[in-house]
Amino acid sequence: EDQVTQSPEALRLQEGESSSLNCSYTVSGLRGLFWYRQDPGKGPEFLFTLYSAGEEKEKERLKATLTKKESFLHITAPKPEDSATYLCAVQAVGGFKTIFGAGTRLFVKA
Amino acid sequence: DGGITQSPKYLFRKEGQNVTLSCEQNLNHDAMYWYRQDPGQGLRLIYYSQIVNDFQKGDIAEGYSVSREKKESFPLTVTSAQKNPTAFYLCASKKGPFYEQYFGPGTRLTVT
Numbered sequence: 001e002d003q004v005t006q007s008p009e010a011l012r013l014q015e016g017e018s019s020s021l022n023c024s025y026t027v028s029g030l031r032g033l034f035w036y037r038q039d040p041g042k043g044p045e046f047l048f049t050l051y052s053a054g055e056e057k058e059k060e061r062l063k064a065t066l067t068k069k070e071s072f073l074h075i076t077a078p079k080p081e082d083s084a085t086y087l088c089a090v091q092a093v094g095g096f097k098t099i100f101g102a103g104t105r106l107f108v109k110a
Numbered sequence: 111d112g113g114i115t116q117s118p119k120y121l122f123r124k125e126g127q128n129v130t131l132s133c134e135q136n137l138n139h140d141a142m143y144w145y146r147q148d149p150g151q152g153l154r155l156i157y158y159s160q161i162v163n164d165f166q167k168g169d170i171a172e173g174y175s176v177s178r179e180k181k182e183s184f185p186l187t188v189t190s191a192q193k194n195p196t197a198f199y200l201c202a203s204k205k206g207p208f209y210e211q212y213f214g215p216g217t218r219l220t221v222t
Contacts, residue, residue, distance in 0.1 A: 004152070031208050043114075043200050043213035044153075051208075087152070096141060096160055096207055097168075100152040 002027045002092050006101035013078055013108050021073040021104045023088030032091040033071050035064050037084045038103070044087055078108045112137045114214035116201050121219045123195075131186045131217045133201035142184040143202040143211065146170060153200065159184055188219065195221045 005024045013019055025033065032051055036044035048057040050066040057064045061082065063074040073086055085103040092099070114135045123129045135142065141160050145153040155168030159178040173192025178184050184203075188195045198218050202211040 032210075034210050036213075041198075041216070041218070043116075043202075043216045046210045046212060049210050089153075091208060094207075096158060097155065098143075098211060100145075102150065102152040 002090065002099050004088055004090055004099050004101035006086075006088050006104050008104060009102070010105040011107070013075075013106070015079055015108055015110050016077050018074070018076045018078070020075070021086055021088075021106070023071040023073070023101055024069060025071070025088075025090045025099075026069075027090050027092045027099070029093035030090060031093060033066055034089045034091070034098070035062075035071070035073055036087040036089065038087055039084050047086075075106070078106075080108045080110050082106060083108045114201060114203055114212060116199075116214035116217050118217060119215065121217055123219070123221050125221055126190045127221075128187055128189050129195075129219065129221075131188065131199055131201075131219070133184045133186065133214060134182055135184075135201075135203045135212075135214075136182060137203055137205075137212065138181070139203035139205050139212075140181070141204050141206070142178065143204075144168075144174070144176065144184070144186045145200045145202065147198045147200060147216075156186065156199075195219060 035047040038044040048064040087103045089100045117132045143158045144156040157176040159165040175187045201214040204211045
């Protein structure tokens with residue numbers, strides 16, 4: 001069964017304290033791994049797509065990486081405005097159904 | 111500006127009433143989706159549509175119905191058969207099979 005597990009469930013950081021969020025997946029033929037940011041009461045905002053192991057994408061303080069079994073979202077020198085829930089999702093062969101993880105809630109304190 | 115709109119933002123209904131949530135997109139995307147999000151849980155797929163006049167059940171379709179008469183629109187009806195309808199509902203669309211999804215702002219439905 002296709003599955004996505006994110007850890008930790010919640011992460012509390014001080015401003016400037018770098019860290020990583022983990023997304024482990026099992027899927028029959030990965031066709032894409034996606035990262036989203038979701039603020040409370042709003043729809044998820046697309047961040048990155050990764051398609052193959054070894055691929056990396058960067059945007060401001062965020063960097064996403066992909067291996068054959070997991071993806072990491074690295075946050076460098078976070079600011080309070082980076083506080084949000086970060087969702088990981090995978091697309092399997094077939095291409096239309098996406099499986100989402102439960103998310104990691106990130107809190108960055110000034 | 112291209113995007114996805116959902117209305118209303120908040121919706122209150124009495125138990126036993128059907129309610130329809132609106133989703134419209136002007137991104138010219140073929141595929142559209144409805145998800146349900148409950149506190150502490152990931153997004154769960156209710157229904158999806160790959161093209162006009164065609165849709166498939168997702169993982170939790172019981173108690174819900176949809177239609178796809180136009181490319182831009184994919185309304186979701188929450189029927190009285192849905193046992194626990196209070197939730198945050200998200201609509202999404204995407205360009206094609208292996209592209210990312212784009213989400214609307216969501217509708218928070220409360221049934222009492």
